[in-house]
Amino acid sequence: GENVEQHPSTLSVQEGDSAVIKCTYSDSASNYFPWYKQELGKRPQLIIDIRSNVGEKKDQRIAVTLNKTAKHFSLHITETQPEDSAVYFCAASIRGSQGNLIFGKGTKLSVKP
């Protein structure tokens, strides 16, 4: 089955710097790659997603890139702000959202003012 590895497990940056979180997946049939943000004590919330027919997607300060050949995808956050502090999860699925999302273990991002 699918296995998703996520790195780093913790990341600390200064406000205004960029943050990059990387994930690799094992199943070449995976075709959907969402990213979730979970603030302390709250639910995971979808922040951006990418499908396998696209190499990059941007939404304001966040972007996701996908390399299907290497089976890895990354989340990029530019001009980080303290409110970006949270745990970020990547995930992969071979059936889009109608199937099983396999999550990475999460990255705890701390943005220091």
Add this chain to the structure above:
Amino acid sequence: DAGVIQSPRHEVTEMGQEVTLRCKPISGHNSLFWYRQTMMRGLELLIYFNNNVPIDDSGMPEDRFSAKMPNASFSTLKIQPSEPRDSAVYFCASSARGDYGYTFGSGTRLTVV
């Protein structure tokens, strides 16, 4: 839309007792997922349903866990008998065909003492 609604928000029970967690998916969503979140194992899929039919329950830890979806607007996750190692946050999520995002509920924090 009120989103995915889970109840109760918190549950404290004694070892050996039966616990029932409840979920109401977003109206019109045809897939429903139960996840368990712990510090050690992260987000683990327990079971998911498409059109009220269980598709994959391979993540259910053991026979003490059971899940039902009697109709499109309600699902339950039952643990009988409960054990201290079942303590975790249990999330329900739903998604719609053609919409690639999951929406998570607020979760139920279960403590078994």
